Structure formats: C-alpha cells, structure tokens
Amino acid sequence: MSTTRLAWAAGLAILIVLPFITPTYFLHLLIQILIWAFIYTAWSLMGRFGFVSFGHGAFMGIGAYVPALLWSYWNVTPWLGIPLGVVLSGLLAIIIGYPCFRRRVIGHYFALVTLALSQVVLLSLIAAREITGGSLGFTQRAVGYSWYALQFPEKSYFYAIAVLLWLFGLAVWRRIDRGIGREALEAISEDEEAAASVGIDVLREKMRVTVISAALTALGGAVYGQYVMYLNPETVSGIAVSLQIVFAAIAGGVYSLFGPSVGALLTLSLTEGLRVWFGANFVGAANTIYGILLVLCIIFMPQGIVGTLQRPKGSSARRDIAWNWRKG
Amino acid sequence: MLSLAAVSAGYGSFQALFDVSLEVAQGEAVGIIGPNGAGKTTLMRVISGLIPMREGAMTLEGRSVGGLPAHRMVEAGIAHVPENRRLFPRLSVEENLRIGAFIPQARAHFAERLDWVFSLFPRLEERRGQLAGTLSGGEQQMCAIARALMSKPKVLLMDEPSAGLAPLVVQQVFDLVHKIRAEGLTVLIVEQNVQQVLEVVDRAYLLEVGAIKLAGSSAELKDNSFIRQSYMGL
Amino acid sequence: MDIYLLEAVINGILLGGVLALLALGLNLIFGVVDVIWIAYADIVMCAMYAIYFLYTGLSVPLPLAFLIAIIGAASLGVLVHLLIIAPVLNSAPLNQLLATGGLLFFLQSFATLLFGTDFRNIGVRLPVLEFATIYVSFARLIAFAVGLIGAIALYGFLKWTYLGIAIRALAQDRDIVGLMGVDPRRIYLVVSAIGGGLAGLAACLLALQYDVHPFIGNTFGPVIFMICVLGGLGNMIGGFVASFIISQIIAIGGYYSSTELSYVLAFTFFIVLMFIRPRGLFAR
Numbered sequence A: 001m002s003t004t005r006l007a008w009a010a011g012l013a014i015l016i017v018l019p020f021i022t023p024t025y026f027l028h029l030l031i032q033i034l035i036w037a038f039i040y041t042a043w044s045l046m047g048r049f050g051f052v053s054f055g056h057g058a059f060m061g062i063g064a065y066v067p068a069l070l071w072s073y074w075n076v077t078p079w080l081g082i083p084l085g086v087v088l089s090g091l092l093a094i095i096i097g098y099p100c101f102r103r104r105v106i107g108h109y110f111a112l113v114t115l116a117l118s119q120v121v122l123l124s125l126i127a128a129r130e131i132t133g134g135s136l137g138f139t140q141r142a143v144g145y146s147w148y149a150l151q152f153p154e155k156s157y158f159y160a161i162a163v164l165l166w167l168f169g170l171a172v173w174r175r176i177d178r179g180i181g182r183e184a185l186e187a188i189s190e191d192e193e194a195a196a197s198v199g200i201d202v203l204r205e206k207m208r209v210t211v212i213s214a215a216l217t218a219l220g221g222a223v224y225g226q227y228v229m230y231l232n233p234e235t236v237s238g239i240a241v242s243l244q245i246v247f248a249a250i251a252g253g254v255y256s257l258f259g260p261s262v263g264a265l266l267t268l269s270l271t272e273g274l275r276v277w278f279g280a281n282f283v284g285a286a287n288t289i290y291g292i293l294l295v296l297c298i299i300f301m302p303q304g305i306v307g308t309l310q311r312p313k314g315s316s317a318r319r320d321i322a323w324n325w326r327k328g
Numbered sequence B: 001m002l003s004l005a006a007v008s009a010g011y012g013s014f015q016a017l018f019d020v021s022l023e024v025a026q027g028e029a030v031g032i033i034g035p036n037g038a039g040k041t042t043l044m045r046v047i048s049g050l051i052p053m054r055e056g057a058m059t060l061e062g063r064s065v066g067g068l069p070a071h072r073m074v075e076a077g078i079a080h081v082p083e084n085r086r087l088f089p090r091l092s093v094e095e096n097l098r099i100g101a102f103i104p105q106a107r108a109h110f111a112e113r114l115d116w117v118f119s120l121f122p123r124l125e126e127r128r129g130q131l132a133g134t135l136s137g138g139e140q141q142m143c144a145i146a147r148a149l150m151s152k153p154k155v156l157l158m159d160e161p162s163a164g165l166a167p168l169v170v171q172q173v174f175d176l177v178h179k180i181r182a183e184g185l186t187v188l189i190v191e192q193n194v195q196q197v198l199e200v201v202d203r204a205y206l207l208e209v210g211a212i213k214l215a216g217s218s219a220e221l222k223d224n225s226f227i228r229q230s231y232m233g234l
Numbered sequence C: 001m002d003i004y005l006l007e008a009v010i011n012g013i014l015l016g017g018v019l020a021l022l023a024l025g026l027n028l029i030f031g032v033v034d035v036i037w038i039a040y041a042d043i044v045m046c047a048m049y050a051i052y053f054l055y056t057g058l059s060v061p062l063p064l065a066f067l068i069a070i071i072g073a074a075s076l077g078v079l080v081h082l083l084i085i086a087p088v089l090n091s092a093p094l095n096q097l098l099a100t101g102g103l104l105f106f107l108q109s110f111a112t113l114l115f116g117t118d119f120r121n122i123g124v125r126l127p128v129l130e131f132a133t134i135y136v137s138f139a140r141l142i143a144f145a146v147g148l149i150g151a152i153a154l155y156g157f158l159k160w161t162y163l164g165i166a167i168r169a170l171a172q173d174r175d176i177v178g179l180m181g182v183d184p185r186r187i188y189l190v191v192s193a194i195g196g197g198l199a200g201l202a203a204c205l206l207a208l209q210y211d212v213h214p215f216i217g218n219t220f221g222p223v224i225f226m227i228c229v230l231g232g233l234g235n236m237i238g239g240f241v242a243s244f245i246i247s248q249i250i251a252i253g254g255y256y257s258s259t260e261l262s263y264v265l266a267f268t269f270f271i272v273l274m275f276i277r278p279r280g281l282f283a284r
Helices: A003-021 A024-047 A056-074 A078-102 A108-127 A155-178 A180-190 A192-197 A202-228 A238-252 A259-281 A285-300 A305-309 B040-047 B070-076 B093-100 B110-120 B122-126 B137-149 B167-182 B194-200 B218-223 B225-231 C003-033 C040-057 C062-088 C093-115 C138-160 C162-172 C184-207 C216-230 C236-256 C259-276
Strands: B002-011 B014-024 B029-033 B055-060 B078-081 B155-159 B186-191 B203-208 B211-217 C128-131 C134-137
Touching: A003 A024, A003 A155, A024 A056, A024 A155, A024 A202, A024 A238, A024 A259, A056 A078, A056 A108, A056 A202, A056 A238, A078 A108, A078 A202, A078 C259, A108 A238, A108 C093, A108 C216, A108 C259, A155 A180, A155 A202, A180 A192, A180 A202, A192 A202, A238 A259, A238 A285, A238 C093, A238 C216, A259 A285, A285 C062, A285 C093, B002 B040, B014 B029, B014 B040, B014 B055, B014 B211, B029 B040, B029 B194, B040 B078, B040 B155, B040 B186, B070 B078, B078 B137, B093 B110, B093 B137, B093 C162, B110 B122, B110 B137, B110 B167, B122 B137, B137 B155, B137 B167, B167 B186, B167 B194, B186 B194, B194 B218, B203 B218, B211 B218, B218 B225, C003 C040, C003 C134, C003 C138, C003 C162, C003 C184, C003 C216, C003 C236, C040 C062, C040 C093, C040 C184, C040 C216, C062 C093, C062 C184, C093 C216, C128 C138, C134 C138, C138 C162, C138 C184, C138 C236, C162 C184, C216 C236, C216 C259, C236 C259
Parallel strands: B029 B186, B029 B203, B078 B155, B155 B186
Antiparallel strands: B002 B014, B002 B055, B203 B211, C128 C134
C-alpha cells in the first residue's frame, strides 16, 4: 500500500470515527465546513483556469431555495426539488456563460457580470417576499425525522451526507484534474487563440467546467438549506456569499485537491473561533479581524495557503492566482 | 557633461549591460550604434532612470545622478525621446507638449518654450489641437522630440528616431538633429541607421552584447572596415 | 404622460447625479491606478458616519461636518492606497480585487463593531418642492446640482491643470510618464485622494436622503460597478452617461414594480448589454 493510500485510509477512518467522539457543537461546525469545502471546491473547478466567477452566490441561492420553497409550499419532496434546483442552476450557468465566452467577456468584465448575477438572484429572492420572507428569511416546514422530506434532527445523518458530498466534490475535481480536459483548459487559460488553433473546442471545454461548477454549487446550497432549515437571502446568495466563496477558495489555494477544503477549514474555524472568543458583546469584532487577515493573506501569500506551502506540481512554474486574467 | 563609468544593468536575472563607460561633452552629439538586442535601448533607459543601475557611476555636469528615478533625472536636465515615440495618443499635441513641461522650472517658462518648439516645428503649431494618436509617423516623431525639448534639457536622449519612418521623413528627422545641435544642446542618439547617424554625430560608440566594443569619431568609424562591413553593408 | 411617471423620471435624473459622482471617482481610480476598489461604496459609508456623529453627536455645523467628512474620506483614500493597493500594485488583478474585497469586510465589520447595526439619520428634513403638481425632493435636487458641479469641476481639473493632464497621461501610458518628470507614485496618491474626496462628497448628499448603517455600501456599491463597466471601465464620460441610464431604469422600474425588482431589471439589463457590447456601451 502506498503512503498516499495509507493517508487516505487514515483520513477516512478519522472522518468515520469523528461523529462518535465529538460533541454536537463540533459536529455542527464540521458539517458546515464540509458543505462549504464542497462549494469552494466546486468554485475552484472554474477558478483554477482563470474564470473568476463572482456569481456563485447565485447558484448556491437557487440550489438552496428551489427545494426549500417547493417543499414548504407545494409539498414537493426535496428528492425532486434538489435535482430541479441543480438543473436550473446549470441552465442559468449556460445562459450566462455561453454569451460571456462567446463574446469574450473576460477579466474584470467577467467578474462584474457574474457579480451582477449574484445581485439579480439576491434581489429577486428578497422581492419575492410573500413566499421567501424577504430579507427576514424563512424557516422550512419541519416534519421531524423523514427520508421523504430529507430532514433529520440527528446531526449524524447530515454529517454522513456532508462527508459523502465532500468526497464526491474531490472526486469530480480529481477527474477534471486528471482528464484531458485539464490540459485543454490550461492551454485555453494560457492562450485562447493558440488553443483553438491546435483543435481544442474552447467554448465546449469552458462551458463544461462552468456548468459542472454551477451545478455542484447548487447541490451544495441545497444540502446546506436542508441542514440549517432557516434560509436567508443574505446567507446563501448575493455579493457577500460570492466574495466569501472566492476568498476562501483562493486563501486555501485552487491548484491542489485539498486547497479549497483547507480554505474552508481555516476560514470557518477562524470566524467561529473569533465569534466564540469575542462573544455576543462585540458584534463585528470577529469579521473585523477576519477582514484584516484576508488583506494580509492576499498581500503576503498570493498563492494561497496550500499553494504557498507546496508549489503546484505538474505545471511547476510559479503562477499568481489569476494566471491568465487579461486586463479588460 | 554626461559621463558613465562601468555601468551594469539588467532585468531580473538577465544582465543587459556590462561595464559600460562613456563620455559626452558639452554641445557634442554622440551616437550609439549596434545590432538589435545589443542593449542600446536599455542603456538609454538606464541613463534616463527608467531602469535602475546595478553597478557603476553616472554624473551629469560633475554631479552624481546615478540611481535617481526618472522624474528626478528630468529635473536634473536629461530628456528622453523614447523608442517608438510613445506619445500620449488621446492627449492633444498641445497637451503632450504641456506635460513635457511638467517640472516646475519648465512650467514657469511654458509659453516661451512653446513658441520656441513651434518655431522649430511649425507643423506642430498647425496641429496643436489634434489628438496625438492621429498624427502621421513623422509628425509624431517631431511631437515626441518637441515634448522632450519642453523640459529645457541639457542632454537630449533619442532612441531610434528614424525607426518606422519613410526614407524622406528619416532625412527630415536627421535634419532636425542638426537644428537641435545648433541650439547648443548635447545629444546622445541611438540608431540602427548607421550611415546616416554618422553624418550628424561627432563621435559614436559601438555596443555589442551589452558592452562597448569600439569608439571613435564619426570620420574614423566611417572608415573602419569592421563597421563598414557589419553595419553599413559596404 | 402620467404625472407620477414624470415624477419618477425626474427623480431618476436626480438620483443619477449622485451615482455619476461615485462612478467618476471609481472610474478615475480604475483608469489611473488600474485597480477596482470593491470597497469604494464603504468609504462613502465611513464618511456618512463621520457626518452623523459630527453633526448629531458633537453639534458641529452641517457645512463644517460635510467639509471634515470630505477631507476625511480623501485621507482615507490615500491611506487605502498606501496600505492596501501599493503593496499589490504589481500583483495579478484578481489579487488586487480581493485585497479591496478584504477591506470591504473590514470596514463593514468594523463599523458594526463601533456603531452596531442601527439605522441612523442626521435628522435634517429638507422640504419637498412642488412644481406644477410634480413633487421633487429638495435634497435630491441639491444632490443632482452638486453632482453635476462636481463632475464639471473634475473635468476642468483634468483638462486644464498640469496635474490633471499628468493624470490622463498616466492612464494612457504609465511606463513613460517618469520621462516627463511626473512621479507616478505621487499621481496615485493624488488620484486616491480625489477618489476618496468624491466618495466623501457623495456621502454628504446621501446623508441628506438616507439612513446610514454598516451595510449601506452593499445597496449601491454594485450599482456603481455596473455603471462603470457599462460606460467602459476607466471611461469617465461613458460612466457619467451610464449613471443616468441606470438611474432611469431604477426609477421607472420602481414606479411600475418594487424597488428590488427595479434593481433586478437594471442588473439584468446590464448583463444583457455586456453580451452585446462586451467592453461597455462607450468602449473606445
């Protein structure tokens, strides 16, 4: 057995044992970290190739709200609602992504178009306040333990779901990383015209990774929604969430398999730790320090934490995060 | 006037200049010739402070100016007409000239300097309100030279003033160099057009792979068999 | 024409004045420093708090409070440049964007820490004017006029002063302005100060109309980015025109539906237009 396999086996064993030995509070934190790690990993599928989306808040919001609303108002099981939300997000990714790539909306322009998308979803959710409760949010109709409603009062169920989700995210990341698609995408991110001239279907490769990234993000949003039950537009969509995704993924590092997960682990433990430390007396103190750390991280560790610790293998050359972000 | 002693410079890990020493006397016109990639432009950029000097010394009128940033060099009296002219395309001709007189001592005499460069380049006066990006190649070169002259420099650096211009216009540009010399300016000029530049300068240096290979008066260089073979195709 | 619709249109034009001011500031900084300040609207928020506490807390006369806020915002602009932008000036554009994104988190959280999440109003009630049965808020009229004057003053500054010409020259070719005797670092500071000052000026106008709270930047920050992109990033005249287009969409959309949906409409309009003109409406 190779060392990598041994490490994987050990890691999995820890993940399996963990719910039996940790207090509920930590399990709650762990579930959140795993779900966000999955979402950050999904973002990095695009981000690592230089397509910096500030629109993933939109996909997450759709993924979370579609099944929640369908269940709470029309009694539709999340088993149908979740796939529907994922498909809708994928469609939205196509509607936005296709013309963007077609018309070569890149760099700052791509970032700001996707940012606008985040706002569209956020504001639509707030505007539909009759069913979403507007910016006050709403709580899903609870029925207790139910596989049909995908509701489990016991945290261990969601822990298992979150672990599986996270592993699924890593598997997708690895598949793209190992597939031929990656080389094509790297070629595209280096020089699009050159890539096209050697026969790479630039548009197809970009669309594929974008749709996968959006769909997975929606899936993450859905599981998050099922877990927390209470949904608020500001916590699952909009600029703040989009920025949070971009930050954490980049802070962790988007070139390595575990980079985004490390980003989730560190940023969430940090905010949670600061929150507990400061208590309820100093609202905002935790995020103040978080903001300072983010700026310092960007200035002093532009490669991300994992990237700073280990140079990316394979393409070896030192790169900045936004390798190929041409000035718009 | 201007003197460089054992100057070295480069970009990152690449060294472009090795121990370059040269001397330009007051009122003199000196040429720097050499093949593509010899480091001629780098040398100009080092003198005008765009690229920091790594080693060596540089003095202007006996005062050390080595290591000063570009905007300080202008104040010290060095003006640089960059390669490819580099006008500000969306500023008018007059605005380009105005920015040439940005430093305080030039601002004070802007009006008279403007009259002076317009007398040297009457063409620019006709085009003063036009956007610089819309000028013809020759007019752009005139504008670039005029812009550099606006700061009332002691030494004028010119990097490939004839590049990309039609033969007739090239001749006009070299005539301009004569005119500028007649005004008492010291000129250091980089050129690939060896034959023509040797007509306007007093002396020249041959730069190859970042080092001075040969130096001499124009007359000497014109007769030098190596120069004649390698650079004049004779 | 429906009299209420006309009112909406007029209010839209007036709203455009303030947005134009902010778009000018952001575009100036982007055009010259080549960095998008994601936290630009949060500088407005800081200045609004300054006005609030100076006026209601320390009883400083309003005009003086405004002046202090403008100077404070300009200094904040310089500080932001020195502490956050300068270190990442040669980094990848995304890192620059994220560095100012971190600033956004910081400013919003710090404001929450200091002032809580209460909505605060300086409590100055300006009259509502009536012109032939059309009601126009006086505060908005002032905002529009000041916005317009500010834009004209900035135009004059950039057009006719040495510093202004140097700023435009730097935006066109940053590598060689040194040869003109211009110190680029000094220009960056001047531009950051002007950008901050414009944010401060906008804060004065907004404080007359809106409550301040730590997250007020999120409500109009994205709109300003959108306007700048629509006008062509760095293109000040384009941004100026785009301000009025977007403010009309928001005003008329708000008349027919809700405020949120009018913003949804504006953002959607923006996204679709970017597909048609990927470098903005007024791309060069």
